Amino acid sequence: MKIAVMGAGAVGCYYGAMLARAGHSVTLVGRPQLVTAVQAHRLILEAAGRTEAVPVDATTDPSGVAGADAVLFCVKANDTLTAGRVIASHLGSSVPVLSLQNGVDSAEHLQAVLGRPVVPAAVYVAVDMPAPAHVRHHGRGELVIGPGPSSADIAEVFSRAGIPTEVSENVKGVLWAKLIVNCAYNALSAVAQLPYGQMMKTDSVPETMRDIVAECLAVAERSNVMVPGEVMSTVLGLAASMPDQLSSTAQDLAQGKESEIDHLNGYIVRAAARLGIAAPVNRALLVMVRLVEAKAQSARR
The missing domain is CATH 1.10.1040.10 (N-(1-d-carboxylethyl)-l-norvaline Dehydrogenase; domain 2)
Known part of the structure; x- marks a missing residue:
């Protein structure tokens, strides 16, 4: 599966790393410091007492979401409208977009700017980034996502990658x-x-x-x-x-x-x-x- 992470901060890098470890093709769209660090030493994942370098692609260009089978939208809630506008023209017509953001209405705002359905997701993970492209996991990691045409398949793929994922009608x-x-x-x-x-x-x-x-x-x-x-x-x-x-x-x-x-x-x-x-x-x-x-x-x- 080809997965793009728009707004690759701590949360996006963690889930991107987990999916890449499971063999999926992951592209991180983030800041220049992130891209430079990924190109230099891959994406560093520190979790469960071990540290590993995970191969991912990284770019500052919003076109990095093009061709993805799923997009994880992880930008700060304050930047939802701006980031949504810059990726809109690069999204495939049926690609599912998941909002892994804080707030209860972020997915609604993103849906309005994209003009297409967005799957809301509740994220339960404790992570930080001590350095660019170095994500440190402190605990948990599960997702609860809303219903959608691809939600069940996404939940299965994510769960197999070590990301416990549940589909909820009451998201x-x-x-x-x-x-x-x-x-x-x-x-x-x-x-x-x-x-x-x-x-x-x-x-x-x-x-x-x-x-x-x-x-x-x-x-x-x-x-x-x-x-x-x-x-x-x-x-x-x-x-x-x-x-x-x-x-x-x-x-x-x-x-x-x-x-x-x-x-x-x-x-x-x-x-x-x-x-x-x-x-x-x-x-x-x-x-x-x-x-x-x-x-x-x-x-x-």
Whole structure:
């Protein structure tokens, strides 16, 4: 199978590496630093106590998605519209496009700009990139994808490549469950620059998370979204399974990058306002992250 990864950051490189290891042809579309590093030493995957160099192709050109049998769209939620426009003319007429992005509406935005169906995917993986083209896996790795003409086949291919993949009719609810977990962890980890395990040892963090989750669930209920599972148990259990993980928002702020906070706590704040629901804890976290971003921007001037 020929697979293209559009926006090959930590998540895209991890799944690209797993698929390439299984014998699939993978092309990463990413930044020049990534392409240079791949050309120099392949894609480095550090996982399960071992490190290996995985052969993949890499390019900065959006035409790298041309001829793919499936496209994994992994760009930051903030860049969905721009990235979608630049690949639109290079996509085959029936190639499935999977949105492996944060947020509950990223696939909808991408679908609008592409003018074709997009399969939403909830991603559960802890990874980072200590250097260009070097992806380090910390835990998990499963996907839950929405239904589509090719979804069952994709799930089988991915599962055989070591990526547990499930097709769900309630992928919207699954995406909401992930959003709520992200709202509970990302901003707190980012502001403190602490990994999950250490963060949870601080007094009142679990209680604050309960307030965050309660606000999110109130918005979901008023939005007629069925969130599966016991969300609070999932939230509190995540730190135990990923104690050394820094949130993606924490990694963005540490590197001086724009975060996706507007698509996480910011989404809840906007939705709550439309519905006439109070979300003060999510609003406070949103403001804190924006202040850190503003400070970084001011320092660069």
